[in-house]
Amino acid sequence: MKNRKRIFGIGGFSFLVCFMLTLMNTSCNQEFINVLPESFKNDTLGVGDGSKRVLYIILDGVKGSVVQSVAPANLTEMTGKAIYTYDGLTDNHWNALTQAGAWTTMLTGVDYTKSHVVTEDFAGFDNAETPTLFTRLKKELTKARTVAITTSPAFADKLATDASAKQTLSDDLGVKNAVVNELSNEDPSLLVAQFSGAELAAANDYSASNVAYTTAITTIDGYIGEILTALRARKTFNGENWLVIVASSKGGGPSGGAVGSNIYDDPSRNIFVTFYNPKFGTMEYRKPAIDGLPYTGTAPRFISTGTGTYGVTNGMATCDDPLLGNFGTSGEFTVMFKMRDDNTNMGNQGWPMYMGKRNDVSSATAQGGWGFLHGGNGGAQFDWSSSPRPQNFLSQKDGKWHTLGMVIYMDGATRKCALYVDGVLGTVTSSGASSNPFNLPADARADNDIPLRLGMRQNKQANLLFKDLVILNVALSPADMGLYMRREFGPTNPYFGNALGWWPANETSGNKMYDHSGNEKHFTFSPAIQFATFSDLTPNISPEISPAAFLVVPNGVDIPVMIYNWMNISVPKEWGLMGKFYNPTVSLPKE
Secondary structure (H helix, E strand, O other): OOOOOOEEOHHHOEEOOOOOOOOOOOOOOOOOOOOOOOOOOOOOOOOOOOOEEEEEEEEOOOOHHHHHHHOOHHHHHHHHHEEEEEEEEOOOOOOOOOHHHHHHHHHHOOOHHHHOOOOOOOOOOOOOOOOOHHHHHHHHOOOOOEEEEEOOHHHHHHHOOOOOEEEEOOOHHHHHHHHHHHHHHOOOOEEEEEEOHHHHHHOOOOOOOOHHHHHHHHHHHHHHHHHHHHHHOOOOHHHOEEEEEEEEOOOOOOOOOOOOOOHHHOHHHEEEEEEEOOOEOOEEOOOOOHHHOOEEEEEEEEEEEOOOOOOEEEOOEEEOOOOOOOOOOOOOEEEEEEEEEOOOOOOOOOOOOOEEEOOOHHHHHHHOOEEEEEOOOOOEEEEEOOOOOOOOOOOOOOOOEEEEEEEEEEEOOEEEEEEEEOOEEOOOOOOOOOOOOEEOOOOOOOOOOOOOEEOOOOOOEEEEEEEEEEEEOOOOOHHHHHHHOOOOOOOOOOOHHHEEEEEOOOOOOOOEEOOOOOOOOOEEEOOOOEEEEEEEOOOOOOOOOOHHHHHOOOEOOHHHHHHHHHOOOOOOHHHOOOOOOOOOOEOOOOO
């Protein structure tokens, strides 16, 4: 048995994969005897050496997660000597995916933003602007034979225009037979085979429980075994060096999602990719744990010492417009913000409010207003002109980030107000208190000219961080509150146009907390505020996902880059390829 290596992938992932190979006549586990150099890197000479060849097998509609679950024999054996992933992505976008777009990405090395292929008829595609592998190899390696064998006439007509030879067959069996014949009787440098059987068998059910779908995948896997047997049987095989690529064009299921959502959750983009050569060490790339990403940033810190009449040593923020936050007698509104309370002292809590539009409790009835404050257990309490005050939530005085919100909405002819904490609508409160939601009074006694305020006064201790305050002129549904309270608000939010004010609170200095809604409703810090940096794991907030998180696994655009490198073709910047190179390790037998 050959030495296995512990491989460290990008993003800090480390995986040790060891396969005990059992000899089978049609399986890919028989060793190639051609020799791969110990050092494999991009050869910038721009000239192919004649021995480097590529067998590129494209699988339509084959989800990586299903390949992992079903574990078809030949594909699983290949992963033992390959760069591979079950978490690959067709691309890292949120648009609705098309088969034509996926194919184009895999053959050009650019995604739809450059190829312009967004419909199944390839409208907008210009092979001169974004050339395919067949076109570039025709120019770079003039003597190379490039072949496309497919079940799709559109694939052959649009993407294989410059192939040396191309065939369109009626089904996967025909494709397999043609590929075997090509390997047995011709001399290809690049052989591309496209299989559509799994996509057709899925019938929109791309789950591992769909027997027709998994049977189709297993059948294709058997075809791959036969193809590899034919490859090994080539008379010239000993003098050749083959890179075998098997990759899904796309996965299957609902496609597209909200901007900023987790692309790994889009089943249509989940693909299997393997770059196989028998001298490769095994290297698996896995998606990062998105749910484990920390919530990071900078926030203003509001401190109250709990001594004296007000006890404020560092901080309050008041809105420069004293009328913002008056909700009148009609209309629907939503308020959302994120807060971390670092004062875990349960013995000194409760009113006064830490966010709202009113003076403190002693004047609430006379001057109206509304506010968020701690209830008797340190949980959320909401006052509307002193009463009612729903307050049955667990304590937020735990040093963790929480999201709080209030929605004013119409229930038939009745105007109501509801309190949310961490995306959850409150229920009936404790004995003697009103329920949540509650009916708003017909008058506007909450309206006043007291500026909207962040920070606590009076003789209570406080140590609060605030982030991402937004006021909308629309009532969000319970489902949307559960979704959007967790996320950071911003221009990509579908309700951004409804913002009366949005304060990310990203400042690191100065005396202003700026409104980024465009309405110029800024807050002023008084007295001077502290700014705290944080990086917290929290179950209550879904941080903005960096686009880099979707590039830690192979994407469709990476495959042409790997092929050009393998064939010793330099890739100039002028080509504008969007993929990256995955450098394999080499696992050689001991002397």
